[in-house]
Amino acid sequence: MDHIDQIENISINILREAYANFKNMCMLWSIGKDSTVLLWLARKAFLGHVPFSLVHIDTNYKIPEMIEYRDRLTAEWNLDMVYGINTEALENKTTFPDGKVDRITCCKILKTEALKNTLSGRWPRYRYNHAINKYEQDPNVEPYTGVIVGVRADEEGSRSKERYFSARDKENDWDIADQPPELWNQYKTDFAPGTHVRVHPLLDWTELNIWEYIERENIPTVSLYYDQGDGKRYRSLGCYPCTNPIDSTAKDVPEIIEELKSGKLANIAERSGRAQDAEDGGGLETLRRDGYM
Amino acid sequence: MAAYQKREVMNIVIAGHVDHGKSTIIGRMLADTNSLPEGKLEQVKENCRRNSKPFEYAFLLDALKDEQSQGITIDSARVFFSTKKREYIIIDAPGHIEFLKNMVTGASRAEAALLVIDAEEGVRENSRRHGYMLSMLGIKQVVVLVNKMDLVKYDRGVFEGVVEEYKKFLAGINLAADFVPVSGMEGDTVAKLTDKMPWYKGKTVLEVLDAFQKEPHPVDKPFRMPVQDVYKFTKGQDKRRIIAGTVQTGSIEAGDEVIFYPSGKKSTIKTVETFGDGKPNPVSAGWASAFTLDQQIYVSRGEIATKAGQELPKVTNTLRVNLFWMGKRPMIKDKDYLIKVGTAKEHVRLKEVTRVIDASELNSSQNKDRIEHHDVGECVLHVKKAIAFDLAEHIAVTGRFVIVDDFEICGGGIIRESLEDDQLQVRDYVMTRNYKWETGDIPRDDRAEKYSQKPTLILITGEKDVGKKTLARAIEARLFAEGKIIYFLGIGNILYGVDADIKTTHDSADIQKEHLRRLAEVANVMLDAGIILVVTAIGLTQDDLELITAAVDIDSVNVVWIGDKPSDISYDMLVLGNWKLDETVDSVKKMLQTKGIIFKP
Numbered sequence: 001m002d003h004i005d006q007i008e009n010i011s012i013n014i015l016r017e018a019y020a021n022f023k024n025m026c027m028l029w030s031i032g033k034d035s036t037v038l039l040w041l042a043r044k045a046f047l048g049h050v051p052f053s054l055v056h057i058d059t060n061y062k063i064p065e066m067i068e069y070r071d072r073l074t075a076e077w078n079l080d081m082v083y084g085i086n087t088e089a090l091e092n093k094t095t096f097p098d099g100k101v102d103r104i105t106c107c108k109i110l111k112t113e114a115l116k117n118t119l120s121g122r123w124p125r126y127r128y129n130h131a132i133n134k135y136e137q138d139p140n141v142e143p144y145t146g147v148i149v150g151v152r153a154d155e156e157g158s159r160s161k162e163r164y165f166s167a168r169d170k171e172n173d174w175d176i177a178d179q180p181p182e183l184w185n186q187y188k189t190d191f192a193p194g195t196h197v198r199v200h201p202l203l204d205w206t207e208l209n210i211w212e213y214i215e216r217e218n219i220p221t222v223s224l225y226y227d228q229g230d231g232k233r234y235r236s237l238g239c240y241p242c243t244n245p246i247d248s249t250a251k252d253v254p255e256i257i258e259e260l261k262s263g264k265l266a267n268i269a270e271r272s273g274r275a276q277d278a279e280d281g282g283g284l285e286t287l288r289r290d291g292y293m
Numbered sequence: 294m295a296a297y298q299k300r301e302v303m304n305i306v307i308a309g310h311v312d313h314g315k316s317t318i319i320g321r322m323l324a325d326t327n328s329l330p331e332g333k334l335e336q337v338k339e340n341c342r343r344n345s346k347p348f349e350y351a352f353l354l355d356a357l358k359d360e361q362s363q364g365i366t367i368d369s370a371r372v373f374f375s376t377k378k379r380e381y382i383i384i385d386a387p388g389h390i391e392f393l394k395n396m397v398t399g400a401s402r403a404e405a406a407l408l409v410i411d412a413e414e415g416v417r418e419n420s421r422r423h424g425y426m427l428s429m430l431g432i433k434q435v436v437v438l439v440n441k442m443d444l445v446k447y448d449r450g451v452f453e454g455v456v457e458e459y460k461k462f463l464a465g466i467n468l469a470a471d472f473v474p475v476s477g478m479e480g481d482t483v484a485k486l487t488d489k490m491p492w493y494k495g496k497t498v499l500e501v502l503d504a505f506q507k508e509p510h511p512v513d514k515p516f517r518m519p520v521q522d523v524y525k526f527t528k529g530q531d532k533r534r535i536i537a538g539t540v541q542t543g544s545i546e547a548g549d550e551v552i553f554y555p556s557g558k559k560s561t562i563k564t565v566e567t568f569g570d571g572k573p574n575p576v577s578a579g580w581a582s583a584f585t586l587d588q589q590i591y592v593s594r595g596e597i598a599t600k601a602g603q604e605l606p607k608v609t610n611t612l613r614v615n616l617f618w619m620g621k622r623p624m625i626k627d628k629d630y631l632i633k634v635g636t637a638k639e640h641v642r643l644k645e646v647t648r649v650i651d652a653s654e655l656n657s658s659q660n661k662d663r664i665e666h667h668d669v670g671e672c673v674l675h676v677k678k679a680i681a682f683d684l685a686e687h688i689a690v691t692g693r694f695v696i697v698d699d700f701e702i703c704g705g706g707i708i709r710e711s712l713e714d715d716q717l718q719v720r721d722y723v724m725t726r727n728y729k730w731e732t733g734d735i736p737r738d739d740r741a742e743k744y745s746q747k748p749t750l751i752l753i754t755g756e757k758d759v760g761k762k763t764l765a766r767a768i769e770a771r772l773f774a775e776g777k778i779i780y781f782l783g784i785g786n787i788l789y790g791v792d793a794d795i796k797t798t799h800d801s802a803d804i805q806k807e808h809l810r811r812l813a814e815v816a817n818v819m820l821d822a823g824i825i826l827v828v829t830a831i832g833l834t835q836d837d838l839e840l841i842t843a844a845v846d847i848d849s850v851n852v853v854w855i856g857d858k859p860s861d862i863s864y865d866m867l868v869l870g871n872w873k874l875d876e877t878v879d880s881v882k883k884m885l886q887t888k889g890i891i892f893k894p
Binding site: 005006009017044047048049154182183184188192204 | 397533574636699701
């Protein structure tokens, strides 16, 4: 087994543990490279099936190609696709692009709030109906009590402290100083009523590992990650008003791997193109405490 | 095109007493190997400037605000860096006693350990405790870094004093280690030898890391795969019935005979499965695997798949173990906990404390009857239902367990010995029975789907003349009317037929046991047919229940006790006072629904 085999198999083991232990589980799919690798791992773990819902939070500011890609794979891979959206905020224009709030607040409103309320079932969910190839409002409002998330430990400080299985209470609070132990391959799978759990199968993966795996498995990705001839590509995907491409001429997966290995990007944080991280010195950490994934 | 290059990666834990300088050493390693993103160093320096405190390498790791305010590492942060030889994931284990559970979390994933001791302060409580934990977690490669040599003027005598004291301690717990004098603050011996300690000619910290050996996956051991799940994705029009799990040791192939424990059921591996048209992962140590079986036997999560002809795992419900306790409340006798071994999860009780070791001093105290916060103990555990495992010294990965108290993992340990118990004989013949069991072609879950019910046993017990049979008949009548396949099995039906050869009139314990055993065997055949059975019996005890549980092949038995003086049996439902028949039947039905035993199609 090489290293990629090892982390792949640990991730599959974690996905299977999660599925065996939790009812009402879903997986967040941001359409980005990490959660798409996670989705691929789920198909491996469950022998071609994905036996839980995939949840996407649509901010209405996602780059259009991302939504196209989402719906194409949903149909091709027969996914149980669900999305949630903060309709009210978009109607009232309380967003950063509308100039009413700052970036961090906009993230909170369009992503964190929408996510919390979609998971809990308080806000409408829209589920893909494969018979008619359209989304319909989902009559099922059961809260999801287990959420699988594709965060990686090497992304930034607070994510490096995550457990594979992490309890969050009703308010989504994360008590970072008092996390349960994880011994060997035994995870926290017993939860008091009212808590919910986040599962992080990709903690051990690095950005380079993700791309190596995408290459090895030939996983489809959105073209935004590649230079289309203007010397720019996205390294991390988000909403277009707050995401900037980096200078890079990498046109395909092997070239991205080459670029990462060359050390050319070693001094630039992976999320450097995500403007909300830069606000108030601890943007992502502040957001994560509040329930951002 | 960039070829996918195989680079070796190793997980290393860095442990030791609080303030002995672990984070400083890591920070220094990152800086000296150019492994830091530029922004990180600037950001931390800027933070220090803003708070008017001198920059320290340790701050690099303390990325979180919480940590910097407390000044101690609170979790096992993962740090990534690489040398020419390979990549490393350094797990920074906190040295503060309150964060022992974070330390073990970090350490249990590591392949080798660096243990840091402050040259000035010398060997402290957690230097010893962490050493002990590393040995229990199964880490064999340990190197001790004697840090802060700059504070003792790089004195060789001080270094050798620490070496002598700690070596003696390690010898007592069967661990050997090399020692390296370093200064994380000044960078001596981290990436290079310096002229501060001309007397030291050994390896630098980075050389130590590169000298650690990669441990191969244990493919040469007997095959062990704890069953994680049995999949049948009927919604996806998939007819496969797939046994899934991560192989811990050994390997197996299509065509091999596989035996599951604790049940003892056997089958043959038909196909090794994958998704799409990709090549399937081998069913071999380290791989998350999946296979289908030739015979439709009923196996479920918690059993261990083994290979016929290889050494058998142990099956018992009484274990001698070494365990360490991280729970805030002590582990006490007569309290229900959960034990997790592989994928099995069962109720467990602390039966006996042989000795408690103060982990920091490793003095043993004999007279405790509980295991306190941060104690290490040697004790005997009694599991409610037998589990399969190996002795830790033989196969480490299947000889480990954790204890769950009140939803939290509070203890962990290794199994030292499998002890005999009352149910031993029953289990032995049941395993043979299951091995020889002839199955039809209808899997149990297909039957359950057709009948909209899972087979189960409802055991109604209590003192004499409290209405056990009345309740049993009422349950039978109600569920039958609702279309369920249910049968009231009276003891009398067995006594004068199946038990006709038992002639003794006086009720010895052995005879009582034999009656129960035969009852359980008859029940087992009917349960295999998919039926819900209602059985009544007077005053059953926990021992009786464990005997019945050992013989019937279902996931759980439902015990209803009528009356206010229940025996020691663990019941699912207590029926008290002037109970009303209809309401009690309602409650039983609700219990079966909650457990998923009866359901609508």
